Amino acid sequence: MSSPNKSALPTHILDEIRELPARYPQPRSAVMPALDLAQEELGHLTPEAMSEVAEALSLDPGYVEGVATFYSLFHHQPIGKHRFYVCTNLSCMLRGANEVVDHLKQAIGVERSDQVSSDGLFSFEEVECLGACEYAPMMRLDHRYFYDLNDQKVDALVAERRGKPVVTAEKPKPKRVPRKKPGG
Amino acid sequence: MAELRGSHGDQAHHILTSLFGTPDLHTLSVYESKGGYTALRKALLDMAPADITNEVKTSGLRGRGGAGFATGTKWSFINRDAPGPKYVVVNADESEPGTAKDRYILENCPHMVVEGILIAAYAVGANQAWVYIRGEYDEPSRMLQAAIEEARAKGYVGPKPFGKDFPLDIRLYRGHGAYICGEETALLESLEGKRAQPRSRPPFPAVKGAWGRPTLLNNVETLATVPAIINRGGAEYAKLGTAKNPGTRLLTVSGNVRKPGVYEVEIGKTFRHVIMELAGGPPEGRVVKVFWPGGSSAPVLPGSMLDMTTDAEALAAAKSMGGSGGVIVMDDSHCIVKAAHRLLQFYAHESCGKCTPCRIGQDWAVRTYERILANEGSQVELDILQRVSDGLQNGRCLCGLGDSGGWVIDSTLRHFREEYEDHALRHECRVGTVAPPALRATSPQVGRT
Numbered sequence: 176m177s178s179p180n181k182s183a184l185p186t187h188i189l190d191e192i193r194e195l196p197a198r199y200p201q202p203r204s205a206v207m208p209a210l211d212l213a214q215e216e217l218g219h220l221t222p223e224a225m226s227e228v229a230e231a232l233s234l235d236p237g238y239v240e241g242v243a244t245f246y247s248l249f250h251h252q253p254i255g256k257h258r259f260y261v262c263t264n265l266s267c268m269l270r271g272a273n274e275v276v277d278h279l280k281q282a283i284g285v286e287r288s289d290q291v292s293s294d295g296l297f298s299f300e301e302v303e304c305l306g307a308c309e310y311a312p313m314m315r316l317d318h319r320y321f322y323d324l325n326d327q328k329v330d331a332l333v334a335e336r337r338g339k340p341v342v343t344a345e346k347p348k349p350k351r352v353p354r355k356k357p358g359g
Numbered sequence: 360m361a362e363l364r365g366s367h368g369d370q371a372h373h374i375l376t377s378l379f380g381t382p383d384l385h386t387l388s389v390y391e392s393k394g395g396y397t398a399l400r401k402a403l404l405d406m407a408p409a410d411i412t413n414e415v416k417t418s419g420l421r422g423r424g425g426a427g428f429a430t431g432t433k434w435s436f437i438n439r440d441a442p443g444p445k446y447v448v449v450n451a452d453e454s455e456p457g458t459a460k461d462r463y464i465l466e467n468c469p470h471m472v473v474e475g476i477l478i479a480a481y482a483v484g485a486n487q488a489w490v491y492i493r494g495e496y497d498e499p500s501r502m503l504q505a506a507i508e509e510a511r512a513k514g515y516v517g518p519k520p521f522g523k524d525f526p527l528d529i530r531l532y533r534g535h536g537a538y539i540c541g542e543e544t545a546l547l548e549s550l551e552g553k554r555a556q557p558r559s560r561p562p563f564p565a566v567k568g569a570w571g572r573p574t575l576l577n578n579v580e581t582l583a584t585v586p587a588i589i590n591r592g593g594a595e596y597a598k599l600g601t602a603k604n605p606g607t608r609l610l611t612v613s614g615n616v617r618k619p620g621v622y623e624v625e626i627g628k629t630f631r632h633v634i635m636e637l638a639g640g641p642p643e644g645r646v647v648k649v650f651w652p653g654g655s656s657a658p659v660l661p662g663s664m665l666d667m668t669t670d671a672e673a674l675a676a677a678k679s680m681g682g683s684g685g686v687i688v689m690d691d692s693h694c695i696v697k698a699a700h701r702l703l704q705f706y707a708h709e710s711c712g713k714c715t716p717c718r719i720g721q722d723w724a725v726r727t728y729e730r731i732l733a734n735e736g737s738q739v740e741l742d743i744l745q746r747v748s749d750g751l752q753n754g755r756c757l758c759g760l761g762d763s764g765g766w767v768i769d770s771t772l773r774h775f776r777e778e779y780e781d782h783a784l785r786h787e788c789r790v791g792t793v794a795p796p797a798l799r800a801t802s803p804q805v806g807r808t
């Protein structure tokens with residue numbers, strides 16, 4: 176990540192961003208694809224990163240921040256390496272989405288959307304309908320959809336990402352690591 | 360791909376989904392072996408652009424994105440001979456709660472969408488098409504992109520499809536998590552790299568759309584239907600469905616049913632057929648208490664109205680609408696006040712903040728519901744809900760999102776006043792426990808409101 180006196184975004188990302196505007200009828204359309212590249216690199220959008228995106232696209236930093244804060248897939252605080260986007264809109268709620276969220280919170284040891292598990296691996300948020308209501312309750316994780324969720328499936332997804340074998344007979348206890356800085 | 364839940368295979372009324380379920384239908388070779396791209400060939404080689412638009416007019420096809428506008432008429436608004444760039448923009452933002460049919464189409468048969476786009480672009484004289492697809496649709500995006508690449512390699516997307524001098528390119532633009540981007544003018548703002556706040560109309564997109572240019576904007580399902588219309592002929596298509604609402608459409612049936620899924624239904628069938636037969640009805644021992652006939656924005660109908668038909672005219676007479684075709688079913692084990700509260704949280708979260716009644720009103724409604732659910736309600740709260748609901752409707756807001764929140768409040772109050780009174784006046788719930796709503800862990804919307 177960033178270190179003093181250096182830019183937040185590496186040169187090759189900034190170069191890539193500078194090439195984006197030419198792909199669109201008007202250059203401004205490049206702002207979201209550019210923010211995507213920045214977020215992919217850093218995990219979330221820092222003020223420095225947004226300023227550098229703005230500079231690379233010859234836009235006002237305030238403008239870029241205005242766009243970045245409008246859309247909920249842009250994050251402005253550190254998120255876990257794996258973020259669970261759990262749908263709790265009506266069709267999913269009617270099939271147990273709130274219970275899935277309760278279980279997930281306990282499984283990853285995170286209570287709120289702005290927190291990250293102490294090992295930096297996990298965070299979550301409740302999101303609106305993800306357009307897969309026939310598989311409710313469902314969620315998005317690591318650029319994939321997961322369907323017909325229940326406690327066991329959530330446990331398995333968490334365990335896989337901890338790099339531990341899936342325990343089926345007994346629920347794996349949420350790992351408690353002594354507090355250290357999230358991230359990394 | 361996950362197990363198919365919904366219509367697939369050859370049935371008399373299956374127009375969109377008859378090939379779904381065919382192995383590897385997402386590939387160009389299989390799609391073509393089943394008759395794919397014959398409509399494009401016919402359109403390019405045998406039909407003048409105006410004939411295509413007329414055929415679509417004859418079919419009576421109405422937009423499947425929510426507003427139900429006549430598709431052929433919309434196409435005819437674009438001045439094909441106007442100099443300079445024109446665009447086709449495809450609305451693949453699909454974010455209306457309870458709606459999954461565009462994803463179903465894109466995952467099963469992306470080439471059908473590509474073919475529809477190409478025909479539409481030729482009809483209106485656009486040389487560039489942009490598909491605005493919601494950012495969460497990773498798999499559908501990948502599949503559509505792959506289909507476009509295959510069609511490009513085959514020459515269907517490119518300078519001379521089927522030897523015809525008609526250059527066209529199709530590009531994807533990913534959304535980033537905002538329901539309002541489904542509204543057509545907000546979508547255009549977003550495509551231009553801006554905050555997605557709706558524009559006032561006129562000018563309409565047909566005159567001044569993407570990047571200020573004439574733009575045809577259609578929903579995924581609308582365009583996916585076009586190849587079938589060209590193949591069969593508009594008059595043949597119009598034989599299905601009702602006189603004012605011809606054809607079939609995809610209804611996403613979700614919630615408390617035994618077989619949730621995306622079902623292709625001839626317009627005019629009853630919701631009893633859709634919910635009780637196709638989707639298997641509610642779980643054992645339960646009854647349908649209420650359903651949303653066209654996504655969460657469509658005013659609710661009580662279970663006693665299952666014989667209502669899926670036709671837009673009939674739904675309008677019952678003060679509801681066909682909307683996005685998302686049929687959300689709730690059984691008698693759930694509380695209507697909690698359901699309405701959840702949907703108002705959605706509308707409050709997704710309000711773009713541009714107009715006051717929506718920005719303030721939706722949030723005010725949420726807080727009022729919270730008081731009611733925390734047993735702090737009284738007649739005052741019921742009156743507030745009605746007032747806020749009125750304030751959101753009837754043209755007081757710039758776009759349909761405002762009305763939608765109002766309709767949830769208004770329609771649930773209208774059909775289930777007693778349950779509201781249980782909560783607000785008597786502090787009891789006839790189906791569940793009374794407990795204050797938990798705080799939701801959503802993303803903060805600093806930039807919107």
Ligand SMILES: Cc1cc2nc3c(=O)[nH]c(=O)nc-3n(C[C@H](O)[C@H](O)[C@H](O)COP(=O)(O)O)c2cc1C
Nearest residue numbers: 422423424426450453454541542543577578581759
């Ligand atoms: C708040 C709001 C959300 C909408 N969301 C969608 C959507 O997700 N997908 C869609 O196709 N249309 C959506 N629409 C309708 C579009 O504005 C537009 O009418 C439609 O895309 C036009 O295409 P069609 O004529 O093919 O239906 C929405 C409208 C409103 C007011």
Ligand code: SF4
Nearest residue numbers: 711713714717758761
């Ligand atoms: S009604 Fe709501 S969502 Fe629509 S423009 Fe106004 S504030 Fe934005």
Ligand code: FES
Nearest residue numbers: 262267304305308
């Ligand atoms: S309500 Fe959860 S995916 Fe639609």
